[in-house]
Amino acid sequence: MSSTGFNAEWLSDPEARMPLAVEEHLWTRAADLTQKPSFGLFAAGLIRPGEFDVLDYAVRTAPDLRTALQRLARYNRLLHDLATFEIIPIGETTRIEHRFDVVGVRPCPQAAEFTLASLVVVASQLCGKPVKALSVEFAHAALDKLEAYREVFGVTPRVKCSVSCLVLPSELLDRPIPAADPGLSRIVMAHAEQLLAASHCPPExxxxxxxxxxxxxxxxxxxxxxxxxxxxxxxxxxxxxxxxxxxxxxxxxxxxxxxxxxxxxxxxxxxxxxxxxxxxxxxxxxxxxxxxxxxxxxxxxxxxxxxx
Incomplete structure (x- = not known):
């Protein structure tokens, strides 16, 4: 924490926002200290239900993966002021693009890899079986051997693209989630809307x-x-x-x-x-x-x- 400018007091403040530069330093130092070039991919594999608070439950109580993604796009501002998701149906596939809502500023490579990998990890948890991407693109060069990416996504990524994105089958996204809970979903969604309205994060x-x-x-x-x-x-x-x-x-x-x-x-x-x-x-x-x-x-x- 001391080497990245992270203030330990932020950990006990639910309203705290860390500067983007600090977040990027944390990702870089974590990769260095663990000697894992693709630390973002590794971290995504450790995600468990509830770790992202209300956003997590809003996503996990959705009736299908497409709705889960739409909720992620709407409520992600509860956690991050700049990150946005764009969901683009393309016939039998759906493209999910991840970027920052500021011209000329991009997510750091580790964060971009963590984000796309987390989509696959959470989707697999919701479906009860492994979900593999049809294709993956990153705006940066590969941080690790390509096999590390294939293990997570099931495909070899394209790198140095215009934007980081994940492509999934539309049929998979529209398939009902077995453990969906409509009652809990209504409660969580109402709470998420209240938090969004009361939050100090800038409007989209x-x-x-x-x-x-x-x-x-x-x-x-x-x-x-x-x-x-x-x-x-x-x-x-x-x-x-x-x-x-x-x-x-x-x-x-x-x-x-x-x-x-x-x-x-x-x-x-x-x-x-x-x-x-x-x-x-x-x-x-x-x-x-x-x-x-x-x-x-x-x-x-x-x-x-x-x-x-």
Whole structure:
């Protein structure tokens, strides 16, 4: 603690927040002292129910893994001011992206690995059997031998990507959790909402909320201003005004999210271009082709060929 700037008094203060730099120093020193390069993966394997207090129980009492992830995305601010999760359905798969809600700032490698590994660990505990990822990406270089990652995730990760993310089967996420407890879930959720309302953590950025809603609703046609405002419990006028205050517009965010998703879908050769058109919510292939050429200067087919 002394070498990282951690104040021991924080341990007895439930409202304490440690600076991000201290957290990063703790991760680095833990890896050094234990001589475990992938200490984040190791730490995730030690997670037991209840260790993250109300957030943990909100997640663990959910009826299915998708709801559990949605609760994680909403209540994670009870533990961390910057970390956000974006849940993106992509046909038969679902992509979970982990980032910080501040431009230019990323989770440190150990924290990123702990976070994605913890998703697999907790999902396995909820399902009562091992859960393996379809793919894993990290924004940093590998910290350990690739076998260490394969043991946790079941696949070899891609590294030095634009964002850290985990991809799981949608069928798995929508399958009921055997030990789900609806009664306890209602109690925990009510308490979590009270804590969120009373907490001193900053409110989630409206731009982040809109981007998340657009990403989750893109393939289901839930991307109109009216639909997004309804999901966020805002009037259309209030939503537009709050986006104006952030210096952006709804149409710009829609275009931005579509462009980012398009790049990911094009990279996935299991998806036909016709499926990409559907997943992005375009009315027809020609509309998608025009948009893609505006974003990149080339056609979707050419972009896919260029990856070979």
């Amino acid at each position: 950025n409206i731009v982040t909320l809109v981007r998340r809603q657009l990403a989750e609703g893109m393939a289901h046609g839930q991307t109109s201003l009216q639909a997004v405002a309804r999901c966020l419990n805002l009037s259309e006028r209030s939503l537009q005004r709050r986006l104006d205050d952030q210096g952006t517009r709804f149409a710009y965010l829609m275009d931005e999210v579509r462009r980012e998703l398009a790049m990911r879908y094009i990279a996935d050769e299991h998806l036909a271009l016709g499926e990409v058109v559907y997943l992005l919510g375009f009315a027809d292939p020609s509309s998608f082709h025009r948009a893609f050429k505006r974003w990149t200067g080339i056609t979707p087919a050419a972009a896919r060929r260029s990856r070979h």
